[in-house]
Amino acid sequence: MLRPADLDALAGWYREHARDLPWRHPDFDAWGTLVSEIMLQQTQVARVRVAIEAWLERWPTPAALADAPTHEVLRQWGTLGYPRRALRLQDAARAIVERHGGVVPRDVDALLALPGIGDYTARAVAVFHFGDRHPVVDTNVRRVVARAVHGQGEQGPAARRDLADVEALLPGDAADAGVLSIALMELGALVCTARAPRCDACPIADACAWRAAGYPAYEGRRAPRQARFAGSDRQARGTVLRALRGLDGPIAEAEAAGLWPDAAQLERALASLAADGLVVREDGSVRLPH
DNA sequence: AAGGCGTGGCT
DNA sequence: TAGCCAAGCCT
Numbered sequence: 001m002l003r004p005a006d007l008d009a010l011a012g013w014y015r016e017h018a019r020d021l022p023w024r025h026p027d028f029d030a031w032g033t034l035v036s037e038i039m040l041q042q043t044q045v046a047r048v049r050v051a052i053e054a055w056l057e058r059w060p061t062p063a064a065l066a067d068a069p070t071h072e073v074l075r076q077w078g079t080l081g082y083p084r085r086a087l088r089l090q091d092a093a094r095a096i097v098e099r100h101g102g103v104v105p106r107d108v109d110a111l112l113a114l115p116g117i118g119d120y121t122a123r124a125v126a127v128f129h130f131g132d133r134h135p136v137v138d139t140n141v142r143r144v145v146a147r148a149v150h151g152q153g154e155q156g157p158a159a160r161r162d163l164a165d166v167e168a169l170l171p172g173d174a175a176d177a178g179v180l181s182i183a184l185m186e187l188g189a190l191v192c193t194a195r196a197p198r199c200d201a202c203p204i205a206d207a208c209a210w211r212a213a214g215y216p217a218y219e220g221r222r223a224p225r226q227a228r229f230a231g232s233d234r235q236a237r238g239t240v241l242r243a244l245r246g247l248d249g250p251i252a253e254a255e256a257a258g259l260w261p262d263a264a265q266l267e268r269a270l271a272s273l274a275a276d277g278l279v280v281r282e283d284g285s286v287r288l289p290h
Numbered sequence: 291a292a293g294g295c296g297t298g299g300c301t
Numbered sequence: 302t303a304g305c306c307a308a309g310c311c312t
Contacts, residue, residue: 041307043308047307084311116309116310120309185308195305229296233295299305
């Protein structure tokens with residue numbers, strides 16, 4: 001159980017050890033916060049750190065991104081991965097312009113209604129930028145709570161009840177609740193890590209149920225393992241997009257055949273990329289969307 | 291609700 | 302090294 005004294009210890013630890021990240025600076029506006037959170041969906045902090053500045057310099061407002069050519073958006077996204085996020089980010093920018101006058105909304109339900117924004121990202125913006133009181137639940141928070149509160153070594157697959165689970169831990173004051181959320185995330189990222197947790201450096205080690213139980217091995221359900229990447233359709237998609245990003249114009253489909261050894265798999269990749277709106281197939285060639 | 295979806299770093 | 306993991310979202 002986390003007592004008020006433990007929450008204080010956590011907050012104190014955060015003040016002392018928090019990384020100096022661009023999106024934590026006070027001059028970071030709501031749009032910058034939203035963009036950073038989208039980029040951080042399954043992409044490491046170190047890589048987002050490098051990419052965020054140029055992105056915001058180029059498109060400093062939702063209106064600016066809404067008006068950009070989509071092929072340039074995909075090029076600027078570069079190798080951050082999961083390029084559908086770039087399309088949805090532009091769609092979100094357009095929705096912000098149309099529905100909210102170009103101003104990033106503060107309301108969680110309005111944020112959730114934007115493409116590419118789910119439970120985590122919506123509340124991250126509402127809490128970390130606007131300072132409202134909501135549970136912010138990412139994989140780090142789920143892991144720390146699984147260990148410290150529930151005595152489990154791993155968090156298991158994400159579930160709808162995670163939100164209510166963390167809500168129950170939050171102090172009543174919005175500012176205190178926000179510090180707890182960001183501190184839980186930072187603790188999970190730096191100390192209470194998935195592999196080789198550094199319990200000797202943990203500010204709440206004395207309160208940790210997992211530690212108290214002697215670090216029992218995890219017996220619960222796990223998320224299914226990812227399919228192997230090498231030779232996958234995903235790799236084929238990535239190869240096609242990488243080639244298109246490096247060119248100004250289209251690639252003839254006959255030429256595209258040279259990008260991937262398995263013709264049937266390449267065709268699946270092209271079809272799914274087109275279905276996602278990441279490429280356009282016309283006149284026997286493939287290109288990025290305008 | 292289980293699986294698809296990039297890319298790179300770490301062990 | 303092969304697999305795990307990373308501030309998830311969508312269907």
